[in-house]
Amino acid sequence: MWAERARTAIRSAGEILITLGLVLFLFCTYQLFYTNVVADEAMRSEVSDLHKLWAGPPVARSVRPAVPAAFDTADSQGRTGAAFAILHIPRLGGKDIPVLQGTTLDLLGRGVGHYKDSALPGRIGNFAVAGHRKTHGEPFRYLDEMRTGDLIVVETADTWYTYREDRDPFIVDPADLGVVAPVPDHPGVAPSRKLITLTTCNPWWASTQRMIVTGELVAQQPRSAGEPPALTVNAPKFQ
Amino acid sequence: MYAYLWRHLPGPVYVKVLIALAIAALIVVLLFGWVFPWIEPLMPFSGNTVSQ
Numbered sequence: 650m651w652a653e654r655a656r657t658a659i660r661s662a663g664e665i666l667i668t669l670g671l672v673l674f675l676f677c678t679y680q681l682f683y684t685n686v687v688a689d690e691a692m693r694s695e696v697s698d699l700h701k702l703w704a705g706p707p708v709a710r711s712v713r714p715a716v717p718a719a720f721d722t723a724d725s726q727g728r729t730g731a732a733f734a735i736l737h738i739p740r741l742g743g744k745d746i747p748v749l750q751g752t753t754l755d756l757l758g759r760g761v762g763h764y765k766d767s768a769l770p771g772r773i774g775n776f777a778v779a780g781h782r783k784t785h786g787e788p789f790r791y792l793d794e795m796r797t798g799d800l801i802v803v804e805t806a807d808t809w810y811t812y813r814e815d816r817d818p819f820i821v822d823p824a825d826l827g828v829v830a831p832v833p834d835h836p837g838v839a840p841s842r843k844l845i846t847l848t849t850c851n852p853w854w855a856s857t858q859r860m861i862v863t864g865e866l867v868a869q870q871p872r873s874a875g876e877p878p879a880l881t882v883n884a885p886k887f888q
Numbered sequence: 889m890y891a892y893l894w895r896h897l898p899g900p901v902y903v904k905v906l907i908a909l910a911i912a913a914l915i916v917v918l919l920f921g922w923v924f925p926w927i928e929p930l931m932p933f934s935g936n937t938v939s940q
Contacts, residue, residue, distance in 0.1 A: 661889040675916065679924045752937045754929055764937070779937040789936075826938050849936050856935030 680784050684758070688786030691759040695732045695747035703806050703872070730756055733763075734770055736778065736788075737802040737880055740795055746788045748778060748803070758785040764829050767846075770803040771810040771869055774840040777829035782849040782860070789849035793818050795862050800879035801845055809877045812845040812864035820851055820858045828861050842866075 734748040747760035748770075756762045761780035768774025780789040799814040821828055828848065831840035843866035851860035870877055897904040928934065 660891075664889045672919065675919055676924055676927070679920055680928070683920060754934060757936060762937070781934070781936055784934065821938070823935060823938060828938055848938055850934070854933045856933055859936075859938050 684784045685786055688758050688781075688784075692745070692747055692786055692788075695749070695760050696735055696745045699732050699735060699747060729765070732760060733805065735804040736761060737804065738795075738799070739802075739879060740799045740886060741789075741791055742886060743880065744788070746780070752779045757781055760786075761788055761847075767829055768831065768840070768843075770805055770845075771808060771843060771866060773843055774831040775829060775833060775844040775846055776803070777846040777848065779848045782851065783853050789847065789860075792847065792849050792860055792862055793851075799864075799885075800867075801847075801862075801864050802877055802879050803845070804872070807872050809870050809872060809874070810866060811868040811877050811879045813867040814862060814864040816863060818860050818862050821861055823856065823859050825859070828859075828863075833863065 729751040730749060732747040732749050736746040736748055737743055738746075748763050749756045749760045750763050751765055752762035757780065761778045764777040764779065767777035770776045781787050782789050782792065795814055795818050797814055797817050801812040801814065803810040803812070827834040827836055829846055830836040830838075832838040832842075833844065833846065845864045845866070847862040849860050850856045851858040868877065868879075894904065894908070897907050899907075
């Protein structure tokens with residue numbers, strides 16, 4: 650009788666372990682596949698919503714405060730979670746990446762996140778943005794392939810801003826807040842240049858470091874002038 | 889465990905199979921929709937921002 654019970658107990662333990670293994674396998678499927686499907690769809694819808702908003706009649710837009718004005722002073726007053734710009738990085742394939750206000754994890758599943766206290770695109774200071782390296786659409790998956798001189802284009806309601814990368818991607822400690830300061834590495838100093846900073850995690854699958862890409866504004870043109878040269882010339886691409 | 893569950897499912901074999909599949913599907917939906925998103929931030933591989 651006890652032998653029968655022992656067999657049942659051992660068999661149940663084995664079944665539970667197999668079940669846990671299956672759940673782990675499902676979790677991998679969720680992380681590697683499902684989050685990308687969901688995030689890609691979310692990014693597409695954010696981008697098309699922005700295009701619709703920007704294409705709307707000027708009257709409709711003037712009723713609603715223009716997005717740059719809403720974020721005017723480069724502090725936290727913007728609406729958290731609202732998409733307000735589109736990032737184009739020719740080197741990474743030129744995919745349209747929506748930029749949302751705020752950097753919490755739930756937002757990074759719908760685009761890349763703007764550090765709320767950093768400057769707005771095209772303004773004096775540092776326009777700092779965080780994005781996923783892996784999972785959830787992985788917009789910055791190949792950020793390590795960026796090179797000095799690469800162009801980064803930010804599209805807003807009324808302007809195309811073109812930034813030029815000023816050094817190869819580099820690695821910092823996750824607590825190194827200086828990289829998103831208005832003057833990088835000199836927190837508290839009043840800025841005079843118009844910079845961009847992209848942050849993501851490094852290495853893949855780990856969060857032990859942060860990979861940083863920085864650049865400076867080199868050109869801007871109104872939306873009505875059409876896409877900037879950075880997007881129309883055949884830029885070197887990765888992938 | 890599974891033998892015990894199988895014995896307690898009602899009906900003929902094909903009904904048992906259908907119920908078992910439905911339960912399995914429900915569990916997968918619960919995992920993907922609620923359990924995994926809840927676990928995910930606790931995992932150490934999704935930090936993308938610099939912060940203190």
